[in-house]
Amino acid sequence: MTPIHELLNHIRHDKEFGRGRFEIGYFDRVEGTIHRIAFQQIVFPAGEHRAFELLDESGQSWRIPFHRVREVYRDGQRVWQRPA
Numbered sequence: 001m002t003p004i005h006e007l008l009n010h011i012r013h014d015k016e017f018g019r020g021r022f023e024i025g026y027f028d029r030v031e032g033t034i035h036r037i038a039f040q041q042i043v044f045p046a047g048e049h050r051a052f053e054l055l056d057e058s059g060q061s062w063r064i065p066f067h068r069v070r071e072v073y074r075d076g077q078r079v080w081q082r083p084a
Contacts, residue, residue, distance in 0.1 A: 004066050025071030
């Protein structure tokens with residue numbers, strides 16, 4: 001299985017593969033649910049190799065560690081899932 005950091009880099013840097021509508025499903029520890037967000041909503045800070053950041057509806061920035069990513073979707077189809 002492809003590690004999540006490699007898949008995210010593949011989406012970001014391979015123009016052919018990166019076409020499509022990608023969504024990231026991450027585990028929210030507070031709510032105990034998986035949230036799906038558009039790939040365009042996340043930012044990869046320089047020098048950060050274990051997490052990404054996202055802005056929520058209120059404009060607050062959140063740091064999401066890669067280990068909390070549970071699923072990745074491309075055009076609505078799941079293309080990656082963390083093993084249980």
